[in-house]
Amino acid sequence: MSTLLEVSGVSVTFDGFRAINNLSIQIGEPELRAVIGPNGAGKTTFMDIVTGKTRPDQGRVLWGEKSVSLLRMSESEIARAGIGRKFQKPTVFEAQTVRENLAMALKNPRGPFDVLFSRGLDDADSRIHGLADEIGLRDHLSRPAGELSHGQKQWLEIGMLLAQDPRLLLVDEPAAGMTPTERQHTTDLLKRAAETRAVVVVEHDMEFVRRLNCKVTVLHEGSVLAEGSLDHVTGDQRVIDVYLGR
C-alpha cells in the first residue's frame, strides 16, 4: 500500500475561527478509511481542501507518486487528476436523465471541443449499462434524476463517482436517509470500490462505520484526535469524552 494522498500541517481560518488546525492525514492506495467526529470537527472542510474548494492558510497537500501539490490546481484539474467527491446532500442534475448524469461523469476527455465532437465514438453505452447495474438503476436510465427517491439519488451520485474512475473517492455521509437494506447495499458498493482505490468515508453513524470494518480517523476541533481500528478509537478516553460520551 503506497501513500496516495498526504495532508500535512494544514490549517484554515474562517473569520478568525480555526476550522482546521495543523491537520495531518495520510491515505494509501488501495485503502478504505472512515473519518468520524462531532459536528464542526472539520470533516467537510477537510474534503473542501482536498478537492480545491477551500485554500488552506498553511500546510501541504501532496498527491500521487510524484507528490504533486494540489494547492495550485483548480477544482476541475483536481477532479481530472483522479479525486472524486460525493456530497452530503445528493447533488445530481435533476432535470436530466439518469443516463445523461452518468454519461457526463464517465471518464473521457473533458475539453469543450472534445465533448462537442465526441458523439457516439466511444463505448459509453456499455459502460453506462455496467454502472447502472452496479448501482441498481438499470431500469431507470431514461427517467429524469429528479424523479428518483432519495436513496436512488445517493446511489446515482455514487455511480457518477465510479464513472469518473477516480483513484481517490471522498464520500460524505453516503448512508444518510437510507433504509437498512439500502445501507447494506451502499456498504457493499464502497467496500468493493476500496479493493482497487482509496475511499474516504465521512460518517456519523457508528453502526455503518462498524460494517465498513476499516481504519478510522477521529477528528476533533480541526485536527486528528485518534486513529486506528474502530475498537481502538472507541476505547480511547479522549474520543469518549468529546464524541461518544455526549
Added chain:
Amino acid sequence: MTSSTDTAPSSGPKYPGGSGGQRPPAVRRAPRGEPLRRRSFVARNPSILWFLLALSLFTLGVTVLAEATGTGLLSTSFIKTLGKTLCLCLVAVAMDVVWGYCGILSLGHMAFFGLGGYAIGQWLMYARTEQIVMGNLDGQPIPATPQEISDAIGTQIFGVVGASELPAIWAFAHSLPLQLAMVVLVPGLLALIFGWLAFRSRVTGVYLSILTQAMTLALSLYLFQNDSGLRGNNGLSGLQNIPGYENTPQATLSISFFWASAAALAIGYVALAWAVSGKMGSVIRGIRDNEARVRFLGYHVESYKLFVFTLSAIVAAIAGALYYPQAGIINPAEIAPIASIYLAVWVAIGGRGRLYGAVIGAAFVSLLSSWFTGGGAPDIELGFYTVQWTDWWLVLLGLSFVAVTLFAPKGIGGLFDLINHRVMPDREGDYGPDTGSWRTEEGTEEEPPR
C-alpha cells in the same frame, strides 16, 4: 439522417435472441429497459423537423404573396419587416442558448448584433460612395489618383461629422470578403475577451448581467462620439442600396434578403440545436443548474461558458449583418442597453431552454410591438382618458413580462408541452431573470464548518 443507418457497433445485436453463444453479459440483459440502438440527432430532436417545416411553409407563403415573386399582396416594406423579424428570431435563438441553456443572463447581446451590422454597413457605405465618387470623377481630363479617390470618399462619408479622413477602422471597407470576416471576428473577439475576463473571475448571476449591460452601454456611448470613426450619432445609412444591384428594384432585394434571413435562421437553428444536444448540452445545462458540481466532475466550467458565450455572440453578429441592410440604417442607439433587455424579454416570453420558444417569442413580441407602436392598434376611449398604444405599449409589455415570469415560467413554448401531454418533472428551483440563473452554491446545504 434516419435512425437505422447509424446503429452503434457497441450497442449489441438488434435481436438479442439470435446471435449465438458468445454474447457479452450486458447483451443478455438487453430486453430490459431502453432499446440499445443509438438514434440520430434529428430523431432525438423531432422539434427541429417541425421547426424547419414551419419555417419553409412560412417562407413559401411569403414568397407567393410578395411583390417581386408573387401576387404582390404583401408590400415591400412589410417583406422587409418580416425579414428583419427572422433576423431577430436568430439572435433570440443565440440568446436562448446562452441564457436558457447555459444560465448566463447576458444583457449585452445586442452589442454583438449591432457590431455585425456596423461591419457590413462599412462595406455597403464605402462601396456605394466609391461608385458615386468614380461617377463624378469620370468626366475629368486627368484620371484621379487613388489618393484623390480615397480623399473624396472620406469627404463624402465623413463630411456629416466634419471630417474628411478615412479612419483606420475603415482599412478593410473596400473589400467585401474582408469586411464579412470582420462581421464574425470583431464581435467574436470582443465576446472572447470580455467573457474570458468575466468568467475567469467567476462573475455570475446578476453581477454578470450588470457587467454585460455596462459593456453594451460603453460601446454605444463610444460610438455616439463623432471621432469614433463610425459617424457618431448619424450612424451608417443608405444600407438598403446594395452596390452592384442599383438597377434591381427594392421589391426584389427585399425578398432576396428575406430568403437569406430565413436560410440563416434555419442553419443557425440547426447548428445551435446540434451544439446543445448530446453530451455538450448535458454539460451546458449542468452548468446552468449547478456549476460547482460540474466543476467537481472535472469539467473546466469557464471554458464551456466562454465557448457558449462566444458562439452565441458570433451568431448574433451574423443576424445583425443580415438585419441592417434591410433596416437601411444603423446608429449607436441600436445597441443601447434597452435593446438587449428587450431581447431577454422576448426569450422569456417565448420560453427559455427551448430554441423554438425563443423564435416564437421574438417573432410574436417584435411584430406585436411594431403593430402597437406603428399606430396599428386602435386607441381605447375611457371617457376621462384615451389609452394611446404608442405610449402604453411598453406598460403592456412590462406587465406581460411580469405575468409570464410569475405565472408561466415556461413561456409560450410551454403550450407545446400541454399539446404533447408531456408532464415534465417540476424543477426544484426556477432560474428567473431576477436572479440571473438558479443555482445552489455548493456546500451551503452542508453543515457549517464549525
